[in-house]
Amino acid sequence: MNLDGINAAILAAHSAGDGVSLAGLYRRAGDEFVAAGSIDEGCFFLTQAYVYSLEYGLDSAASIRSVLVAHGRER
Amino acid sequence: MDALQIPESEMISRQIETARGLANDHYIGSDRYDEEREALLFSAWSGIAFASDVPHPGDAMPIDFAGLPLLLLRDHDGEINVFQNTCRHRGMILVEEKCNLRGTIRCPYHSWCYNLDGTLRATPHVGGPGVNYDENVDRRNLSLFPIKTHVWRDVVFVNISGDAPEFDDYADAIKERWKEHEKPLFAPGGSSSFEFDVACNWKLAVENYCESYHLPWIHPGLNSYSRLEDHYHIEEPGCFSGQGTMVYRQIEGERGERFPDFEGLSEFWNKGAEYIAFYPNVLFAAQRDHAYAILLLPKGPGRTVERVEINYPFDPKDRPDLSKLIESNAKQWYGVLEEDLFVVEGMQRGRHGLLFDGGKFAPKMDGPNYLFHLWAADRMSSRKLRLAAE
Numbered sequence: 001m002n003l004d005g006i007n008a009a010i011l012a013a014h015s016a017g018d019g020v021s022l023a024g025l026y027r028r029a030g031d032e033f034v035a036a037g038s039i040d041e042g043c044f045f046l047t048q049a050y051v052y053s054l055e056y057g058l059d060s061a062a063s064i065r066s067v068l069v070a071h072g073r074e075r
Numbered sequence: 076m077d078a079l080q081i082p083e084s085e086m087i088s089r090q091i092e093t094a095r096g097l098a099n100d101h102y103i104g105s106d107r108y109d110e111e112r113e114a115l116l117f118s119a120w121s122g123i124a125f126a127s128d129v130p131h132p133g134d135a136m137p138i139d140f141a142g143l144p145l146l147l148l149r150d151h152d153g154e155i156n157v158f159q160n161t162c163r164h165r166g167m168i169l170v171e172e173k174c175n176l177r178g179t180i181r182c183p184y185h186s187w188c189y190n191l192d193g194t195l196r197a198t199p200h201v202g203g204p205g206v207n208y209d210e211n212v213d214r215r216n217l218s219l220f221p222i223k224t225h226v227w228r229d230v231v232f233v234n235i236s237g238d239a240p241e242f243d244d245y246a247d248a249i250k251e252r253w254k255e256h257e258k259p260l261f262a263p264g265g266s267s268s269f270e271f272d273v274a275c276n277w278k279l280a281v282e283n284y285c286e287s288y289h290l291p292w293i294h295p296g297l298n299s300y301s302r303l304e305d306h307y308h309i310e311e312p313g314c315f316s317g318q319g320t321m322v323y324r325q326i327e328g329e330r331g332e333r334f335p336d337f338e339g340l341s342e343f344w345n346k347g348a349e350y351i352a353f354y355p356n357v358l359f360a361a362q363r364d365h366a367y368a369i370l371l372l373p374k375g376p377g378r379t380v381e382r383v384e385i386n387y388p389f390d391p392k393d394r395p396d397l398s399k400l401i402e403s404n405a406k407q408w409y410g411v412l413e414e415d416l417f418v419v420e421g422m423q424r425g426r427h428g429l430l431f432d433g434g435k436f437a438p439k440m441d442g443p444n445y446l447f448h449l450w451a452a453d454r455m456s457s458r459k460l461r462l463a464a465e
C-alpha cells in the first residue's frame with residue numbers, strides 16, 4: 001500500500017477543509033490496514049472516516065460504524 | 076447624590092406622579108448589567124433571532140445573546156431548536172459561523188459529534204486511539220444543553236432559565252390583543268432586514284419605542300400624517316406597553332399600488348396601527364398591510380445591536396410587481412428608525428451625569444415608559460428577595 005500517497009492526500013484535504021474527501025481517504029487507509037491484519041491502525045483511520053462521514057451526512061457512516069462495532073471499537 | 080444609592084425597589088414608586096426612573100447604574104454599571112441579564116432577559120422570554128435566519132433544514136447560526144453563546148438550528152425535519160453552543164467535553168464553542176450542516180455537528184476540537192437534536196452521537200478515540208467509547212463517558216447524559224424555545228411572529232424566543240411560564244401564557248395578553256394578526260408572515264430579507272449597532276443600553280431602546288411623546292420632534296415627517304393627538308397609549312402592566320395610532324396611512328407606489336392586507340382584519344385596522352414593546356427585548360409593529368419586529372441584542376451595558384425584520388402577509392416571491400414598493404418601504408422604515416438613534420445614544424451618555432436622579436415622568440405622556448421601568452424594577456426586586464431567601 002502506498003501510505004505516503006494517502007498521507008499527502010489526507011494533508012491536502014485537511015488544508016482544503018474537504019471533509020468529504022477526508023471521509024473517503026481515511027476509509028481507504030482504514031480498510032487497507034484492517035485487511036492487512038493491523039486492526040489498531042485500521043480502527044484509528046476508520047474512526048477518522050466515521051467522524052467525517054457523520055459530519056457530512058454520508059451513507060458510508062453506517063457501514064464504517066458496523067466495522068468498528070465488529071472490532072469492539074464502537075457501541 | 077443619595078438618589079444613586081436608593082435601591083430600585085424604592086426608586087420606582089407605585090405612582091407615576093411621584094416615581095423616578097431607574098438609576099444610572101442600571102444603564103452604565105456592569106454589575107447591574109449582569110444582574111439584569113439574569114432578572115430581565117434570561118428568566119423571561121427574550122427574542123434572540125428570526126426563524127428566517129435559518130430557512131433550510133440543517134441551517135445553523137451561532138448567536139451571542141448578552142454574552143451567552145447559543146446555537147440556533149433547524150433540524151432535518153424543519154423544527155427549530157436552540158442549544159448552548161458549548162461542547163460537553165472541554166467546553167469548546169461548537170459552531171463559529173452561520174452554515175448548513177449536512178450531517179452532525181462536529182466539535183472542532185476533539186471531534187465529538189452531536190445530532191441536530193442535541194444528542195451526542197460519536198466520541199472518537201475517547202477510550203484511546205481507535206476506541207470510541209469509554210465506560211465513564213455515558214453519551215446519553217452528554218447531550219447539548221437544550222434551551223426552551225418558541226417561535227412567534229417569526230421571532231425565535233428563548234427562556235434561558237427554563238422556569239418561565241409557557242410562552243403562550245407569558246404572551247397571552249399580546250396574543251389576545253393581536254389575535255386578528257395571527258397570520259403567516261413572510262420576510263423578503265434583503266434591504267427589508269437590517270441592523271443598527273447602537274451605543275446605548277438595550278432598555279433605552281425599549282423606553283424610546285414605547286412612547287409617542289417624541290414623535291413631533293424626532294419624526295416630524297412621520298408626524299405630519301400621524302399627529303401626536305392621533306396616538307394613544309398601550310398599557311398592559313407586567314407584559315408590554317407601547318403606542319397606537321388612529322391615522323395609519325398605507326405606503327403607495329408610483330402607480331398608486333399598495334400592499335395587500337392581512338386577511339380578515341376588522342374595521343379598526345383600516346386606520347389603526349400598533350407599536351408594542353413586548354418585554355423584555357422585542358419591539359413589534361402590527362399594521363394592516365405589513366409588520367415588523369426589532370430584536371434588541373445587548374452587547375454590554377452601553378452597546379446594543381438592533382436587528383430589524385419587516386414582514387408581509389404575502390410571499391414576496393409571488394409578487395414581483397411589488398418588489399419596488401417593498402424596497403421603498405424598507406427605506407422609509409430604515410429612515411424612521413435611524414432618527415431614533417441619536418436619542419437613545421444621547422440618553423446613554425446623559426446617564427453618566429452623576430446628578431441625574433432617574434428623571435421625572437410626565438404622567439400624561441410617559442405611562443407606557445413608566446410601566447417598563449416598573450416591570451424591570453419588580454423583577455429586580457424579586458430576584459433580590461429570592462437570593463436573600465436562598
Ligand code: FES
Binds near residue numbers: 162164165183185187
Ligand atoms: S471540546 Fe469538543 S470534543 Fe473536545
Ligand SMILES: [Fe+2]
Binds near residue numbers: 283
Ligand atoms: Fe421613534
